[in-house]
Amino acid sequence: MKHIVPVIAAATVLTLSAWTPLFAEQENEEAISISDVPAAVQQAAQAEAKGGTIVRWEKEGANFEAVIEKNGKQIGVEMDANGKVLSKHNESKEHKEKGEKY
Numbered sequence: 001m002k003h004i005v006p007v008i009a010a011a012t013v014l015t016l017s018a019w020t021p022l023f024a025e026q027e028n029e030e031a032i033s034i035s036d037v038p039a040a041v042q043q044a045a046q047a048e049a050k051g052g053t054i055v056r057w058e059k060e061g062a063n064f065e066a067v068i069e070k071n072g073k074q075i076g077v078e079m080d081a082n083g084k085v086l087s088k089h090n091e092s093k094e095h096k097e098k099g100e101k102y
Helices: 004-027 039-049 091-097
Strands: 029-032 053-060 063-070 073-079 085-090
Touching: 039 053, 039 063, 039 073, 039 085, 053 073, 073 091, 085 091
Parallel strands: none
Antiparallel strands: 029 053, 053 063, 063 073, 073 085
């Protein structure tokens, strides 16, 4: 019975350390100006917007994210420095999970 506490503590530490990189990656978002965004990324974002509006730019490590508002929704489009789309996600859902209001 006295060995259960150290085992639970070790399991908790290992579980939390496995999730830490996921949280750290999201926190590396930095708001940037359009002048800091490469032309290829701007062009790719405009093509993705198709009638929507780019409301802000973020830098996430070496990648860029355009937040596009379209049909009342905000979509985050992550791209590399060459403008290749890496992922898309519902931006308002992401910020709701973080407790932010957008």
